[in-house]
Amino acid sequence: MAVALLQWAAAIYLIACLVAASGLVLRSRRLGRGAVWLLAAGALLHGFSFPLLHAQGEAPPLTSLAAASSFMAWVGTLCFLALLLRVRVAGLVVLVAPAAFLGVFLAALRLPTVGPATFAGSGSWPHAHVLLASAGLALLGLSGLASLVYLIEHARLKAKSKAGRPFALPSLEALDRVNATALAAGFALLTLGVVTGMFWVQAASGRLFVGSPHETWSLVAWAVYAVLTAVRFGGRQGARQAATGALIAFGFLFFAVIGVELLT
């Protein structure tokens, strides 16, 4: 049932991608709004899959990479929808919808989750770590997507020969606001995710730091974000540098969490 829900959600996200792409090319705000509504419908179905997953197994449902990617996609989508209430960035749906689709599609292919043995005696730390770190990663991913669009729009406005409005993308100011908001919230959640992860390691091994590649790279990624956040909110950075930093940092975080997991 959970997998069926994920498959339905993936299908709706995919339709949202196509509608958003059509809206972008045709510069149709109506299609853009339609894509946002489809994304919301997909997120609703997607959300129902998590309690079902939880009911199915003893292990925390998100501790496999596939399930965590699904959760990240869902949180990212919800955060995007929430941001739409305050910031005019509906055009960003053209990137959020494919990201949501990929996250769910991977989960729909790779469920069920890993076995319960890994989590024996760890209490609630695995739950807390996965929820907080995934939500943080989702928000920082959203910040990265907004940054990517910002850099494209910035380059287009600077190269005057390409200015004009070929596509219905959000304004630079709105993209910068999304970048800043998602960075602030995402870094806070990532910090909590790192802390709860260390407590999980301690509960399982008796030590806060065991030197696993995942742990090491995650700490390095956190440090990168700490610097980025300090520079961004310390007022020593323009919007373009902030966008470049957010994009590079997200690439690094993605490698630290997903890449290292896959390589090891």
Added chain:
Amino acid sequence: MKILLLGMNHRTAPLALRERLAVEDPAPVLRKLIGSEEIDEAVLLSTCNRIELVVLTRNPDAARLRLRSCFRFDLAGDDGFPAAADLESHLYEHAGPDAWRHVLRVASSLDSMVVGEPQILGQTKDAYRAAVECGACGPILGRLFQLAFATAKRVRSETQVAARPVSVARVAVDLAEQIFEDLAGKKALLVGAGEMTEAALAALRERGLSSVAITNRTPERAAPLAVRFGATAHGLAELPRLLADADVVLTSIAGDVPLLTPGLVSAALSGRKSRPLFVIDIGVPRNADPALDQLDDVYLYDLDDLAAIADRNAAQRSRDVAKAEAIIEEQQQRFDGWFVALRAVPTIRHLRERIESLRADEVERALGKLPLSEDQRAAVEALTRSLVNKILHAPVSRLRREAEREEGIVYLETARVLFDLDEPAAADPDGADPTDES
């Protein structure tokens, strides 16, 4: 029966004349028009750029005279009547397909001063509504205007005709909207003044730009402009402070060296974090050093940049207009077919009446000889009526279809001969209510 359109617009008549003839409430004029024998339906579109009367008439020659008299006497009102010859030189007239094509183009904003502007559709809807409310718009013009609204919607959704700005001022607004999330609450700084900067400022204010500061070498000279825009006037000495506060800077001030240098602007931006600054330099020679563009959060556009975008948009718009014209053509053909098909209506009506009369006579005669109960008589009535409808269904449908083609007239004449319909001129719908097919 013919649709006629008589009007004047921004291309054919000066503003002074259009102002004299414009009406706020079209109802009295329309009531008077449809009160005349030669006009069956009428709609009056009166905007600042055009005054047009669209009428349905059975007597086009008389209607032409009546419309001219309406322009000269009814619309001119108390301001004195324009000379007939003078008025005639400013009028255009369209009849038949040209008239409804014109209505479709007007509603779709292809005939507007600024092609693609959205107001004309609302104004056309208002004109239609006013005509319906005072009983001047009947089923035929009603159908035409509904089609015009649908056409305008198609043009808007299937082409980009309204999406690309083609004036320097509008390009500036469009760029500002790509930089800023919302112009409401944003602050503009006008350095010097000029026709184009004022136009750009006015366009930005229309989109919500809230406060304006004007700086000039002599603040006293900026004062009248400041009053016009509800702005504050300052001397050039205050430029660094004003720059730090501004979101949009419009410059057009005389001077041989650039006034806005990277040093000045960098210093002004130092306390702003990542807030962008949009600089529109319309000065000749330029007032802003081109090196400003190297600053990340500064978006500098000079007159050439804006004009180049406007030109590109104009070229794209002309391609979009061609697409829109194709939509108009398609919609016009739909109305052509529908309007031509109206001539089948009298023949079909006469055919139905003739057959119904035969049926009723025969049934009455037969029932007079048969001792039937009320239920049985009703059943016979229903049976014969159903038979007649079934027999007539195919020929009537065929007549309607054929009537949409020019050659379909042969079918109508054949039907009249075959069924001995007694009006030889029945192919001409004059004198008949074309919507009454019962």
